[in-house]
Each structure stands twice: as structure tokens, then as C-alpha cells.
Amino acid sequence: MALLMILTLLLLIIIISVILGGIRFSRHQTFISEQKIKWIFTIYVGILAVSAIVYMFLPKDFYAYEIDSKLHESTPAPTESEIEEINFYEAVADGTYDQLEGVYQKGKWEFDYTNDELTIRSLDDYLRSDIFVEHKEMNDNKIEAAFYTTKSIIGGIDVTEEQQLPYVNLANNILQITIPRQVLNFKRFDKEAVIAQFTGGSWIGPSSHSITKVGTQMLYIKVPKDVKIIEAENVYIEFVENIRQNH
Amino acid sequence: MYLTEPKMNEIVLKQYKYKINSYIGALISLMMCQIIAMAFSFGGSGMLGTSSDFFDIMVHYYTADFVFIFTMLWAFITAITITTKTYRYDDFSFVTNRLTSNFSNVLFLVTISLTGAVTAVLSSFFLKVLMYFYFDMEQMMIVQTTFLEYFTGFIGLFFYLLLFSSIGYFFGTVSQISKVFVFLIPVLLFGSLILGVSVPIIAEVFQFYANEASILLFVLKVFVTVVMIFSGAIAISNQLEVK
Numbered sequence: 001m002a003l004l005m006i007l008t009l010l011l012l013i014i015i016i017s018v019i020l021g022g023i024r025f026s027r028h029q030t031f032i033s034e035q036k037i038k039w040i041f042t043i044y045v046g047i048l049a050v051s052a053i054v055y056m057f058l059p060k061d062f063y064a065y066e067i068d069s070k071l072h073e074s075t076p077a078p079t080e081s082e083i084e085e086i087n088f089y090e091a092v093a094d095g096t097y098d099q100l101e102g103v104y105q106k107g108k109w110e111f112d113y114t115n116d117e118l119t120i121r122s123l124d125d126y127l128r129s130d131i132f133v134e135h136k137e138m139n140d141n142k143i144e145a146a147f148y149t150t151k152s153i154i155g156g157i158d159v160t161e162e163q164q165l166p167y168v169n170l171a172n173n174i175l176q177i178t179i180p181r182q183v184l185n186f187k188r189f190d191k192e193a194v195i196a197q198f199t200g201g202s203w204i205g206p207s208s209h210s211i212t213k214v215g216t217q218m219l220y221i222k223v224p225k226d227v228k229i230i231e232a233e234n235v236y237i238e239f240v241e242n243i244r245q246n247h
Numbered sequence: 248m249y250l251t252e253p254k255m256n257e258i259v260l261k262q263y264k265y266k267i268n269s270y271i272g273a274l275i276s277l278m279m280c281q282i283i284a285m286a287f288s289f290g291g292s293g294m295l296g297t298s299s300d301f302f303d304i305m306v307h308y309y310t311a312d313f314v315f316i317f318t319m320l321w322a323f324i325t326a327i328t329i330t331t332k333t334y335r336y337d338d339f340s341f342v343t344n345r346l347t348s349n350f351s352n353v354l355f356l357v358t359i360s361l362t363g364a365v366t367a368v369l370s371s372f373f374l375k376v377l378m379y380f381y382f383d384m385e386q387m388m389i390v391q392t393t394f395l396e397y398f399t400g401f402i403g404l405f406f407y408l409l410l411f412s413s414i415g416y417f418f419g420t421v422s423q424i425s426k427v428f429v430f431l432i433p434v435l436l437f438g439s440l441i442l443g444v445s446v447p448i449i450a451e452v453f454q455f456y457a458n459e460a461s462i463l464l465f466v467l468k469v470f471v472t473v474v475m476i477f478s479g480a481i482a483i484s485n486q487l488e489v490k
Contacts, residue, residue, distance in 0.1 A: 051377075
């Protein structure tokens with residue numbers, strides 16, 4: 001902490017010296033003419049002005065939004081139902097899981113399967129998602145899996161699109177599932193404090209008005225009627241039939 | 248006394264023009280301050296990290312706040328500078344009295360505040376453009392600000408700069424009365440900063456301006472304040488002797 005103070009003080013001294021040097025510079029020396037100095041400054045302002053024009057023509061992606069600020073978004077702000085937490089367990093019990101607003105189907109897999117047993121296994125240490133298995137009405141020799149997710153918004157940034165799909169693969173009577181853990185880096189150019197003071201938005205640093213809501217995910221697997229499911233140790237499966245019975 | 252008595256307006260204007268021309272170094276130091284500030288801006292103004300089961304997310308925040316703050320510091324110090332001996336003596340090459348001196352100084356400060364505000368706001372665009380080409384745009388987003396919002400911010404910054412330069416001018420003027428003030432005020436300010444002792448009155452005064460969300464009210468507040476401060480400085484300088 002002391003080091004930080006010293007550095008800040010040093011910086012302050014440097015800046016002040018620069019400023020003090022400024023006016024004295026122009027008054028007391030003669031080797032750079034006044035004209036040249038004017039030119040240097042004019043060029044500086046010119047560069048800044050040109051950058052403002054360039055900025056207007058840059059393509060801009062906006063998917064950052066805040067509740068209270070007067071932003072004009074090209075992507076719409078999330079609706080109430082999209083921000084609400086969705087309980088997949090309830091939704092599966094109701095059977096409404098794929099019709100709810102705010103739930104998006106992100107991936108779909110289909111495999112032909114004729115065996116009577118299926119092991120479901122995770123390649124991770126543990127599986128971080130709910131897995132629901134439903135036995136279909138008939139033996140159509142097909143396994144269907146679909147990945148559902150709700151919106152993930154972190155610090156006002158909608159990261160739902162960035163989400164990678166889980167890895168679902170069928171080999172040797174084993175359905176292997178992996179949900180990758182992602183590292184996302186975002187850079188965000190915010191409003192300056194002075195501008196935000198009069199126009200809303202964040203004052204210092206990340207806005208406290210920004211929405212942060214981590215989405216929930218689930219994998220819904222439909223298997224043929226008579227297939228027996230074997231859970232590997234690191235997997236916990238919710239059987240839809242049990243859920244609907246107990247509901 | 249004279250065959251033709253020069254009008255005060257003309258003298259003030261003449262002095263003002265002289266100052267604009269010969270104090271142009273102030274603009275160079277503005278430029279250098281802002282460039283240094285922009286370099287610092289590349290380090291980001293803040294960070295937010297979150298993790299969930301599925302994501303590790305780091306959001307780095309960037310603004311041109313450093314440029315704005317450095318510009319305010321520049322306005323403050325430049326204002327102090329023009330009250331010092333060397334610059335006061337400049338005025339004696341004109342037919343002058345303290346009043347015209349002060350008026351031309353005020354005009355000068357208004358002009359450089361305007362310039363500082365323009366360049367600072369433009370630097371925000373410059374930074375954005377620079378970052379667009381320098382960073383991977385896949386993961387860069389910009390909180391959209393309309394032209395009106397930028398303009399409002401520009402007005403706000405202009406008045407902030409007026410405020411800081413008026414304070415600097417007052418401080419510089421007061422320091423002419425007694426050298427004591429030259430040491431007293433900085434020591435008080437920095438002492439409280441370093442010791443971490445917060446003087447509640449300063450915080451309240453700061454909030455009086457900084458929490459004002461209406462640009463019109465803000466302009467009014469600052470305008471009245473600045474008029475008062477400059478008047479005070481002029482009144483004090485009238486009490487001083489000729490040199």
C-alpha cells in the first residue's frame with residue numbers, strides 16, 4: 001500500500017512538472033517558434049477530431065445493457081421472464097420445459113441405438129448440469145438429446161451466445177457427456193464519470209445497475225422405452241417418470 | 248492624463264490576445280498530460296470477475312476518465328501559474344490596472360478550459376478507435392453513448408475545468424498575500440489524503456457538484472461558484488500593492 005502511495009505521489013509530481021513546464025516553455029525559449037508550437041497543437045487536435053469521425057463509422061456490437069440508463073441497444077434488453085430464475089425440475093414435471101419463455105434449446109443430438117442397456121458417463125470430475133432422462137412411449141431405436149439453457153447475463157453483458165455446447169458422444173453403449181468450463185474475457189468501454197453524471201449509467205467502475213444472472217442449464221435425453229439406464233458414479237440422473245409420479 | 252484614454256475593453260482584449268499567443272505552452276502541456284493519461288487508460292479503469300459452474304468471466308473496464316482527471320489537474324495548475332510573478336509582470340507592458348489584468352486572465356482561463364474540454368472528450372473517441380484496432384473486437388463492447396450525451400458531458404467537463412481553474416487562480420492570488428498559503432494549503436490537502444483522514448466538509452462540497460445529475464442545475468451551481476471565486480480573487484488582488 002505504501003508503495004502505491006509513493007508511486008502515485010511520484011506520478012503526481014511528474015504530471016505537475018509537465019504542466020508547470022508548459023507555459024514557461026513557450027515564454028522563455030526561442031528555438032521552437034510560436035508558429036511551430038501552434039502547428040503541433042493543431043495537429044494533435046486534428047488527430048483527435050479525425051478519430052471521432054472514424055469512430056462513427058466503426059461497426060459496433062452492443063450487447064451490454066443496464067436497467068436504468070438511457071442506452072440505445074441494437075439488441076433488445078432482456079424481458080422479465082428472461083431474467084427470472086427458471087426451475088427446470090418444475091418445468092420438466094409440468095412438461096412445459098421446452099415451451100417456456102426464456103428457455104432456449106441450444107443443441108440437439110440424435111443417435112441410433114439398439115442395445116438394451118445404456119451407461120451415461122461424464123468425462124469431468126462431476127457433472128455440473130442437471131440431466132433428465134425420459135423413456136419414450138415406444139422402442140424407436142433412437143436416442144435424442146437436447147441441451148437447454150436460460151440467459152446468462154454477467155455485468156450487463158449477455159453471454160448466452162458465447163456458451164459452448166456440451167460434448168455428447170455415443171460409443172460402445174456409453175453416452176459420454178462433458179460440459180466444458182469456459183473462460184471468457186470481455187473488454188468494455190464505459191461512459192466517463194463526467195458524462196455518466198448527467199446521463200445515467202455507471203459512476204465508478206462497473207455499474208451496480210448491471211444485471212448479473214447466471215443461467216441454468218439442463219440436458220434432456222429421450223431414450224427408447226425398454227433401454228435400461230446405468231449411471232456412472234460421477235453422474236446423477238433425474239428420471240422423468242419418477243418426477244412425474246411424485247409430482 | 249492621456250490624450251486618448253484607452254477603453255478598458257480594448258485593453259482587456261489586447262492583453263487576452265497577448266496571453267493566448269504567448270502562453271501557448273499551456274496547450275502543449277495539456278497535450279502532454281492527455282497523452283500520458285491516454286497511455287494510462289490502456290491499463291483499464293477497473294475489473295469485474297465472476298465465476299459460476301460454467302464460466303470464468305473477466306470484464307475489463309476502460310474509460311477516458313484518466314484524461315478527464317489529468318485535464319482538471321492541468322487547469323488547476325495552469326491557473327496558479329498565471330498568477331505568479333513572471334506572468335503578472337507581463338501585464339505591465341500594457342497600460343493596465345489590476346482589473347484589466349484579472350479580466351484578461353479570466354478570459355484566458357475560460358478559453359483554455361474550453362480547449363481542454365474539447366480535447367478531453369475527443370480523446371475518448373481516440374481511445375475507442377485505438378482499442379478497436381489494438382484489441383480483439385470479438386470481445387470488446389462499447390456502452391453506447393449518443394451525440395447528445397457526449398455534448399452534455401462536454402459542457403459538464405468545461406464547467407468542471409472552469410471550477411478548477413478558478414480555484415487555482417484564487418489559490419495563486421491568495422498566495423501573493425502571504426507565502427504561508429503556498430505551503431499551508433497543499434500540506435493540508437496532501438496531508439489529509441496521505442493520512443487517510445477525510446475532512447467531511449470537503450466530501451460534502453465535492454458531492455454538491457458531483458452528485459448533481461441535472462446539467463442545467465450543475466451549470467448554474469458552477470457558474471455562480473466560479474463568479475464568486477473569481478470576484479474574490481480580484482478583490483484580494485486589489486488589496487495588494489502595485490507589484
